[in-house]
Amino acid sequence: MLVHDEVRDAIAEGRPVVALESTIISHGLPRPDNARLAREFEQAVRDGGAIPATVAVIDGEARIGLDDAALDRLANDETAVKVSVRELATVAARGGVGATTVASTAHLASLAGITVFATGGLGGVHRGAQDTFDESADLTTLSRTGVLVVCAGVKSILDVGATLERLETLGVGVLGYRTDRFPGFYLADSGHDIGWRVDSADQVAEILAARSGVGTPALGLILANPIAADDELDRGLHDSLLESGLAAADRDGVHGKDVTPYLLDWFHRESGGESLRANVALVRSNARLAAEVASAYAALGTAGGGAAP
Numbered sequence: 001m002l003v004h005d006e007v008r009d010a011i012a013e014g015r016p017v018v019a020l021e022s023t024i025i026s027h028g029l030p031r032p033d034n035a036r037l038a039r040e041f042e043q044a045v046r047d048g049g050a051i052p053a054t055v056a057v058i059d060g061e062a063r064i065g066l067d068d069a070a071l072d073r074l075a076n077d078e079t080a081v082k083v084s085v086r087e088l089a090t091v092a093a094r095g096g097v098g099a100t101t102v103a104s105t106a107h108l109a110s111l112a113g114i115t116v117f118a119t120g121g122l123g124g125v126h127r128g129a130q131d132t133f134d135e136s137a138d139l140t141t142l143s144r145t146g147v148l149v150v151c152a153g154v155k156s157i158l159d160v161g162a163t164l165e166r167l168e169t170l171g172v173g174v175l176g177y178r179t180d181r182f183p184g185f186y187l188a189d190s191g192h193d194i195g196w197r198v199d200s201a202d203q204v205a206e207i208l209a210a211r212s213g214v215g216t217p218a219l220g221l222i223l224a225n226p227i228a229a230d231d232e233l234d235r236g237l238h239d240s241l242l243e244s245g246l247a248a249a250d251r252d253g254v255h256g257k258d259v260t261p262y263l264l265d266w267f268h269r270e271s272g273g274e275s276l277r278a279n280v281a282l283v284r285s286n287a288r289l290a291a292e293v294a295s296a297y298a299a300l301g302t303a304g305g306g307a308a309p
C-alpha cells in the first residue's frame, strides 16, 4: 500500500484527512469531465479544512492519495476495472488499474488509519433482490469497517427501504445531517425516516469518539447528507427515468456489478446532463461536510486512531 506523502504526514500528525472513492470517477462520471471533477472533489475537501485521499489501485498497488499522473490514469484508462473488496488481491497480483468502490475504499482507508470518507451514494439492496440476491458489498463491508461514510443516501435506483433494514441488521448506524428523513440521492427525501438527527459536524465527531467506550469502533456509520434543494432533480423526471432505466437494464440483460454504472449512465444521458449536475453537486457537498467532520474529530485528538478495531 502506498500512502501519498501529504496524506501520510497528515495522518501521523493527527490532522484531518478525508478518503474519496474512485469508482465514481471511472465508472460513475463520463469522460473527459471526470478527471476535472475528481480534482474538484479533492478541492472541496481542502475547502473544508482537510487533506483529500482519493483511493485506487494503480499498477497493482493500492494507493491512498493520488498524484496527478495517477489520477489521470484512473480517469482515462478504459481498462480500469471496478474493484470491490473481494477483487483487491486479484488486481494487486495481476496489476492494472482498479477503481475502488465504497466497500474497497472504506477497507483501504481504514487500514491506513483514515476514519472519514465521502462519496455520492452508497450501494445497497437492488430492486428485485429477493430473486437476484443483488446486494452491494458496501453494506457488509461497513458492518466490519469502522469508517464514517458521508453520502446523499443510497442511489434511488435501489430498494431504499430494504437497504435501511439491512443496515440495521448489520449494525451500521445512520445519522441524518440536519434532517430526519433518509435522502434519496438525486432527491432530498427518499420517503423513509432515519430517527437519528445531527445538526453539526461537532455532534458527529462526538459520536465517532464515543464508539471506543462502547466497543463499536469497528462498526461503520453513515452520515446521510441530503442534496441541496436547488440541486435536486425534478421528481417527475426522476421517476420517469428510473422506470425507463430499469426497463432498459432488464431488456439489455445487464446484471451484477454493471447495473449501477449502467443506470447512472442512463440517467446522465436521458436527462441531458441534469442528473450529472445533481450528482456532482451532491458529491461536492458531501466532500465538504466530510472535511468539516474530520476536522472536528481531529480537534478531539482521536483522529486517525478511530478506525482500528
Ligand code: PSU
Binding pocket: 021, 023, 024, 025, 027, 028, 029, 100, 101, 102, 103, 119, 120, 121, 122, 123, 124, 135, 136, 137, 138, 155, 256, 257, 258, 259, 260, 264, 279
Ligand atoms: N455512487 C455514485 N456513483 C457511483 C457509485 C456510487 O454516485 O459510481 C459506485 C460506488 O463505488 C459504490 C458502487 O460503491 O457504485 C456500488 O456498486 P454495486 O451496486 O455494484 O455494489
Ligand code: MN
Binding pocket: 134, 135, 136, 137, 256, 257
Ligand atoms: Mn451488485
